[in-house]
Amino acid sequence: MSYIAITIPAPQELRDVLVAQLSDMGYEGFEERPDALVAYIPETDFEENNLMGLVGSHGLDYTKEKIEQANWNAVWESSFEPVLVEDFCGIRAGFHAPLGDTVKHEIIITPKMSFGTGHHATTWSVVRLMRGVDFVGKKVFDFGSGTGILAILADKLGAEETRGIDIDTWAVENAEENAEANGSGNVSFAQADNLSREESGAYDVLLANINRNILLVNMSEMKRILKKGGILILSGILQEDEPAIVKAARAEGLQPAERAEREHWLALSFIAG
Secondary structure, three states, rough: OOEEEEOOOHHHHHHHHHHHHHHHOOEEEEEEOOOOOEEEEEEEOOHHHHHHHHHHOOOOEEEEEOOHHHHHHHHHHHOOEEEOOOEEEEOOOOOOOOOOOHEEEEEEEOOOOOOOOOHHHHHHHHHHHHHHOOOOOEEEEEEOOOOOOHHHHHHHHHOOOOEEEOOOOHHHHHHHHHHHHHOOEEEEEOOOOOOOOOOOOOEEEEEOOOHHHHHHHHHHHHHHHHHEEEEEEEEEEEEHHHHHHHHHHHHHHEEEEEEEEEEEEEEEOOOOO
């Protein structure tokens, strides 16, 4: 299958909105670059008029490039460098040399069009907050798991069981492959777009790196499936969205705890009352 790569020079504050809107149009993968957002869609699903209308509504423009499936690995390898979250966690591809003693934990990720390599500031910030959480023997839920990077890290930090869900079946398949590559045997993934099937009070830690609107819509459900005293870590939050997120969390009895900030993006943790 061939893909179309769309490069949109977009400011940071618009990128989450663009990712959400482009996902609704069938775009299956996104890459953050310093000066642009790159979105990928199967050539058979590409509709240029729809794209022109969306990008134009934000006052932006774009360029497009056809990428043959056979060339996808070359594109991926040329754009991905290892990511270090302080000396705590390193994220690399299988073709990179091991990171050795530079980090305490190492994760190998092959995204295959899924979001979540650690490059984006939201993922980096969640990993940073996970450093201060005791995962040993805990039940963990990853809402919007993408490549599975956060679930895999929870497993490496000693979680007894980690469950992840994502709206896209290809992301679930990718997360399962990445979990296997990292030897994460206590991690499972499933396709789902909501938390209605999850048992109340089932989880000690809930991770959700999604976007502002989905977090707000699902705040009560996230609180419902957390144990009392459980920890909620949220990201995909711009600085200006912080008051709305904190207000919604407090309304559900979630008390603010820690905060990490990187490149105008936030990760926030809360304690379930």
